[in-house]
Amino acid sequence: MKDRVYISDISKHADQEVKIQGWLYNKRSSGKLWFLQVRDGSGIIQAVVFKGDVSEEIFQRCEKLTQESSIVVTGKVSEDKRAPSGFELQMKDIQIMHLAEEYPISPKEHGSTFLMDHRHLWLRSSKQNAILKIRHEVVRACREFFDSQGFVLIDAPIFTPNACEGTTTLFETDYFGSKAYLTQSGQLYMEAGAMAFGKVYCFGPTFRAEKSKTRRHLTEFWMIEPEVAFLDLDGDMDLAEDFIIYIVQRVLENRRAELELIERDIAPLQKVTKPFPRISYDEAVAILKKKNIEFEYGSDFGAPDETVISGEFDKPLLVHRYPARIKAFYMKSDPEQPDKALCVDMLAPEGYGEIIGGGQREDDLETLEKKIKEHDLPKEAFEWFLDLRRYGSVPHSGFGLGIERAVTWICGLNHLRETIPFPRLMNRLNP
RNA sequence: UCCUCGGUAGCUCAAUCGGCAGAGCGGGUGGCUGUUAACCACUAGGUUGUAGGUUCAAGUCCUACCCGAGGAGCCA
Numbered sequence A: 001m002k003d004r005v006y007i008s009d010i011s012k013h014a015d016q017e018v019k020i021q022g023w024l025y026n027k028r029s030s031g032k033l034w035f036l037q038v039r040d041g042s043g044i045i046q047a048v049v050f051k052g053d054v055s056e057e058i059f060q061r062c063e064k065l066t067q068e069s070s071i072v073v074t075g076k077v078s079e080d081k082r083a084p085s086g087f088e089l090q091m092k093d094i095q096i097m098h099l100a101e102e103y104p105i106s107p108k109e110h111g112s113t114f115l116m117d118h119r120h121l122w123l124r125s126s127k128q129n130a131i132l133k134i135r136h137e138v139v140r141a142c143r144e145f146f147d148s149q150g151f152v153l154i155d156a157p158i159f160t161p162n163a164c165e166g167t168t169t170l171f172e173t174d175y176f177g178s179k180a181y182l183t184q185s186g187q188l189y190m191e192a193g194a195m196a197f198g199k200v201y202c203f204g205p206t207f208r209a210e211k212s213k214t215r216r217h218l219t220e221f222w223m224i225e226p227e228v229a230f231l232d233l234d235g236d237m238d239l240a241e242d243f244i245i246y247i248v249q250r251v252l253e254n255r256r257a258e259l260e261l262i263e264r265d266i267a268p269l270q271k272v273t274k275p276f277p278r279i280s281y282d283e284a285v286a287i288l289k290k291k292n293i294e295f296e297y298g299s300d301f302g303a304p305d306e307t308v309i310s311g312e313f314d315k316p317l318l319v320h321r322y323p324a325r326i327k328a329f330y331m332k333s334d335p336e337q338p339d340k341a342l343c344v345d346m347l348a349p350e351g352y353g354e355i356i357g358g359g360q361r362e363d364d365l366e367t368l369e370k371k372i373k374e375h376d377l378p379k380e381a382f383e384w385f386l387d388l389r390r391y392g393s394v395p396h397s398g399f400g401l402g403i404e405r406a407v408t409w410i411c412g413l414n415h416l417r418e419t420i421p422f423p424r425l426m427n428r429l430n431p
Numbered sequence B: 001u002c003c004u005c006g007g008u009a010g011c012u013c014a015a016u017c018g019g020c021a022g023a024g025c026g027g028g029u030g031g032c033u034g035u036u037a038a039c040c041a042c043u044a045g046g047u048u049g050u051a052g053g054u055u056c057a058a059g060u061c062c063u064a065c066c067c068g069a070g071g072a073g074c075c076a
Helices: A007-013 A056-064 A112-117 A126-147 A187-197 A233-254 A256-261 A281-290 A303-310 A365-374 A379-390 A403-411
Strands: A017-029 A033-039 A044-050 A070-079 A087-098 A172-175 A178-182 A199-207 A220-229 A278-280 A317-320 A337-341 A343-348 A353-360 A396-402
Touching: A007 A017, A007 A044, A017 A044, A017 A056, A017 A087, A033 A056, A033 A070, A033 A087, A044 A056, A056 A087, A126 A199, A126 A220, A126 A233, A126 A256, A126 A403, A187 A199, A187 A220, A187 A379, A187 A396, A220 A233, A220 A403, A233 A256, A233 A317, A233 A343, A233 A353, A233 A396, A233 A403, A278 A281, A281 A303, A281 A317, A303 A317, A303 A343, A303 A353, A343 A403, A353 A403, A365 A379, A396 A403
Parallel strands: A044 A087, A278 A317
Antiparallel strands: A017 A033, A017 A070, A033 A044, A070 A087, A172 A178, A199 A220, A220 A396, A317 A343, A343 A353, A353 A396
């Protein structure tokens, strides 16, 4: 009886007879010889069979085999430099569990719309497989980073009541006759969590109903948001820096093969080391001015501006102290220059743009009440949030990392839609 | 919401000045004992996004609409 072996472990079984359960990725023949590329989710291996070596029936099974048919193959593992992976299976037997219908995704090129329409099948392709394994590594690294530092996971609600930040467009749902909205951030709830547990984070889906049609936007994306009591802006930037370094290191350590498969140049990732450059909004504006780029002081940076600014550095860049006017109401003003907010954005290198947004929160009750008024927000909805400033208010900070944007940068991809299993975009709700 | 580009075979794309609708891949048939997105030969496969219009003649020009792409704004 042969033991079932995963292809990722095949090198440990050289010269042994093993059983592989998987699907036919591709096949090639040369007359009385078949080469079957078999995948099982953990990897791909080539199975070889000569006509004279097996029964006529087994050889004919290979002939009628279609792409993505599910199969069980047994044979001896042998090291062979002619095989794509360096190892191949000398086939002794093959069982067809299900003969697949004509598979829509052929080994040649396809357009992104077609592939996204077949996302449920496209996930089987080796490149998509590699990207989502890297995503998994990023998610695991995020959790381990915070877990190992005493953070408590506090999940924020998905349904939220009226109002919130009031900036972005929210998805509205019917909630037993009244309106509820899908969360655009767990941050306000994390502030409550930080006052209860000291260090907390949440990790979950986030929804934005913006009609953004770009390579950097999803309507449903995943965000991890830490929040820490007694932490100022500088400490927040330290945390974000250590966090990103940890994630990138983990991917470099554990997913090197996947990075190679998607042909990611790892040199820029190897440069992600302490310390990251930190510049103020004013310094960033100076860079734009020096490059003769038209920019109105006081406004927010557009995506092309961010590319120019981050292009001056070969590491992730921290830009802090934006004008308070263009930032959310809960941002704390800089006591030394009250028109600036104690906020920070992290811009990924290589033109990938913003991956982190965060900062120090306003902790003074009166100031926060004033800001709610200035932003024309309904005070009643924020009474619970104001309570956090009534009962033992302390300085606190946090940030949010967009998982898909981070994975897009780490993988060096052109579009973030490949970094989530089933992307939700303005024009895509299927499959 | 605005701007730009696009929609031709199952898929990816060609089609010159408006003049017979083409190729590769995939499918089918046959060949090949080391293939690497294998290769070679043959073969089937079309309401050119929809509706109008101009013309002897429209994939090609005009109008409207539908759908898609990625950029702006907004953001992670």
